[in-house]
Amino acid sequence: MTFAKPVLLTGAAGALGSWLRPQLLARYGALISSDIAPIEAPLPGETFVQCDLADGVAVERLVSQAGPIVHFGGQSVEAPFHRIMASNILGTYNMFESARRNSNKRIVFASSNHVIGFHETTTRLDAESVMKPDGYYGVSKAFGENLASLYVDKHGLEIACLRIGTSIPEPKDARHLATWLAYDDLLSLIDACLTAPELGFEVIYGASANDRGWWDNSKTRYVRWTPKDNAERFAAKLLPNGDQRDQNDIAVRFQGGPFCSQNYDRQN
Template sequence: MLKKLLITGASGNLGVMCRTGLKPLAETIRLSDRDGVTDAASHEEIVHCDLADKDAVEALVEGCDGIVHLGGQSVEAPWDTVRSSNIDGVFNLYEAARKSSVTPRIVFASSNHAIGFHPQTERLDAKSLTRPDGLYGVSKVFGEAMASMYHDKFGIETACIRIGSCFPEPKNHRMLATWMSDRDFFALIERIFLVPSLGCPIIYGASANSGSWWDNREVAYLGWQPQDNAEAFRAKLDAQMDPPGKDDPNAVYQGGAFCADGIHEE
């Protein structure tokens, strides 16, 4: 069991899920976001922090032996917004980890948008080239590179999870390939913190979907066995909406509609 687990982005959708789902992993869970986190339980600490504030991030990370880094900009946005949260913020987090009196093991919430321009007809593994589908995707590629460098140079272990679509159920037909259930996500994080030696792997964050585009054989050593399959929701989706047309980005690219989005300006 971890002594102190930090969850950044604790007021976001994934953060709220993890606040409950990861409770068994640590004696104390430190919850952080710029705002919106309230009502600490007896095993929780709340620390409001802007990831762009280097000194504040160093204080936030100090003493934590595990970090689940969900914080930052979570969708496409103008560059200044992406840079502040996902570029400067990631650098600040890793510098804080380097300087901490306890070297933490880190879960970095990367994204399928780091490889979004790959076609859906291509099966990807950890060695596949990154093909980001927007500025947000570029920031996730940057985060994976930072994790790699801090591992090679300083021995900080990080699991970079290219999260697909983590919702209670798939919202569209594309998500039949990318969906990850909350219980499979929690099980993955548990294995990341329990495995004796982690390294700095790339992991595709998806359940055992019949139509998956992703191959996780290189991280079999984690012992993660996802249990759920988005195929169980196909009939419900078919009743709610038509599948996308063959030329629709949601049917062509792994990143879906992000590939058709323009550059967001202020």
Template structure:
């Protein structure tokens, strides 16, 4: 399968590129700049997702897209608007025009950040974004629904927790995603015959999870990595309390810019 990987110079792509290539995919990499560890034989094309005209050559002859590109944390509205809202729209429209059949979208747990940690949420629950970044990922998910329902693309949204070789703090014991498990979720999105429009949580086998990922399991997802194997090490480290971040699933994205006045959710 010929697959375009956007955001190919980012941190997640650095972990994923070898795993996806080993799965037999023919990758075309794209980003603003080439990855600093670009290997001989890797196919790279520079493009700004905010430049609609630049995307037609990028998607030509591609069967699918793994869309990681964009601004990956909270940021000013102008930045989020260009990279994540206009960028996502430009890419989906170019994909449709070029006959690309599938897209796997790197959404984020931050579309659900203001759900409380005690609550277990599935993909059907109401969106509660915790940031402009989270809102932009909600836009990407909604855009995917439009291109699936109206134009027949097969779309998989992955609400990614935190991709890393191991969880590094308490929150990440709940939301951690090992790169191999992320690769497994992406391959389901790229290959499963019954994908039309799906949203899965991007997490490994996490006993402390706040998310119900039965929908991913129904499509065959069997995470191989368990955050609990790292719990003793993580829990041995003291963490500074933050009443807002500690209450909500989005953590520090919830407390960032939070005015804490009367009338807003208080711990």
């Protein structure tokens, strides 16, 4: 499938962006990649634009060249608030506002499972579950989802918010048996969002078909996506003696894992 203008990928120098670049290019034929950090060399058919998301003028110029947007740029882990604010809050506003001004209607936004991190692991969640962020990073992604809702309702954009779990080549610890999103499943999810006949505002949990998963996508309205991989095939390697973790440990009790326990000082 091709679009009238190239797909824009932000966060192209990051771990996910670096893997997605050749995949999106092969799928859609032309790609504009962007990041605040440089990349080694653009691929044939790819244009790279170095851009700070906090610079509204630069983002406007970037978006004006593009069609659909895959917005994976920004701070990807917990950090001091001022850093989160610049890249994830101001940067997301600049991206959505530039899309509105340039009639870039469809956006796939990399939200995060850390939007709902302070739900307990015994609770199964869907798209209508209450947000319970587990840090400044999670708060910034909750902001992005609410901003997306506004831009869909008020300006007619189409935005899919992907609450991505743990997207790495393979699970590394017990928590990942619930949160893992295989790279191929991530790619198929992005493709499902970009090619859906209608999108509107959609919240989708980005996790593979994990036996131990906590999230339910049955309430999605527009995107039809069926993940294929399953983290359970790594369970024997990761938990050779079964799950012996302390279930009262904050990082085990809550879905956000170590994001919840970082700087946790609640006494009751």
